[in-house]
Amino acid sequence: MADADSWRPTSHLEALHQRARQLAYLRAFFAKRGVLEVETPVLGRHGVTDLHLDSVAARLLPTPGCDQTEGWLQTSPEFHMKRLLAAGAGAIYQVFRAFRDGERGGRHNPEFSLLEWYRPGFNDRDLMEEVADLVCGWLACERPQTLSYRTAMDRYAGIDPFEISDGALYRRCAGWLGQPGAAELGRDGCLELLMSHEVEPALRCQPPTFIVEYPASQAALARVSGRDGHAVAHRFELYVAGIELCNGYWELTDPAEQRRRFEADNAARVAAGKPAMAVDEALLAALTAGLPDCAGVALGLDRLLMLKVGAERIDEVISFPLERA
Template sequence: MRPASDFPGGWPPAASLEALRSRARQLSFVRGFFESRQVLEVETPVIGRHGVSDLNLDSIPASLSAVPGWPDCGGWLQTSPEYHMKRLLAAGSGPIFQIAHAFRDGERGRRHNHEFSLLEWYRPGFDDNALMDEVAELVCNWLGVAEPRRLSYRGAFQQYLDLDPFLVTDSALAHRCERWVGVDLAATLSRDECLDVLMSHEVEAALKSEPPTFIGLYPASQAALAKTSVQDGVTVAHRFELYVAGIELCNGYWELTDAAEQRRRFEQDNERRRLVGKPVMPLDENLLAALEAGVPDCAGVALGLDRLLMLKLGTTDIADVLPFPVERA
């Protein structure tokens, strides 16, 4: 297949034929990995009744003709298959995985496309540590990289920034961010926003030259859909991310299964959205009902397949592994 540069206009695919072949091999590898472990492949809707309330994610509305019981907006392209997969878990599916297309507005860059491929799986009976073992096996076998080391969020900040993210004052955090975002903006950032700035600009930058690394045990304020516990005198979230060559590959949780606590977090998300002028998102009552009915104790993870392929092929631009990134869609 000839490169896109050989053709005028925007119709040719961006990815090379070799990239397309490697993507096909990757999909085959993933399916074989889970088949050998008797994890069931499932499919869930791309368009759902609800979007997500997470402040950092912007769902894309999907306009449909009138559907009984659906909101006036018609629905949302799903940012991940998580909510529907948890409903399957509550119904007794057992361990499941999905290769899904996910959609997030406002995300375009060398590592982001509005539409992307996501591998998501759930393991009843696993905690975050057990799931990290399985993530490592999949990633290491495909990429041929070293076994990831494990650092706590606290340990990473202490090692690379020489500060404790749980004990440092808000003013000291804001001051540390000034070199990256300027004095005026730093003064307006919340504590978690400051931590995110430092994670992306300093911790992730340092991890580019480090071996593969799991970062775990995030601050409870960043728990999202993860369980929390008290460790070393602070409340932490049982959440982890894997970085390879400084690229974040996945986000995993020892999953929260308490419906009342999940409702409280959704409502808290919406309050934060109000404060910054983002639309309030109706709560997904079907997910909450599934949690009430009993999602089994489990761990789950979402892994970016496009980024995984970028690492396999040694490219730094997601367009190199997509047949048609958004500009050519």
């Protein structure tokens, strides 16, 4: 039997008002800068190949003229927005309802609000400046410092993420997972574990912080270049009070390299016991047609709102989390 109060929203009424103010602030911010608001499908023909993301499947009834009977709720609007960029849309942004299966916790709900935008002609450092303008303008906080991934891991986790051997890394993570569990998680999984258990907590007491120059193996859809003899991604994340707010890239535009990464993702998924996902050929066709040189970023709006109102859990700023939806 349902609890007598299970019909009620979990968010405070003040959070509802602040969410409305946040949306108005975002739209004014981008309007002033000439960035176009767009809409793209929440239900798409493809999910993502990323090992660490799982799309929510949707079954569709067959209809006359359409034989599509399976779709996916999108984990982000990225692929569709890149197709708009390739078609000449210019600078664009979107406030989007995103879905990620298996994500529920103090900062996660399977359905959440995402702000994503793309800036032709920007690189990752240019976009970091704009992210700082937007976030610091809304939160009235100091502008972020910048740390390389290598520096952050050395300072707060005591390892060199580029030089440490797999065996030493697995031993470092054995306290959480045991040695076999750490080895099964793999190198990047263990690095992410250290990031979440060692680095992020340390950043709670630091000023807002951009982390940059991630290992190339964590490049996802970012360009890669060399730094100090190691391949690093043109990727950044912003942490405020230890909360990861956004993930940004100087975007990869090479369709052949993107296909290779999709195939590598699927190989990793199969090795982890997950199903391979169909490659989004429409995105690859858009890259082949010509994605403009650009940078893009996805920012969690629920987490941004948590920081604004001082919330400890995402439930305090969304009306109805999964258990009450």
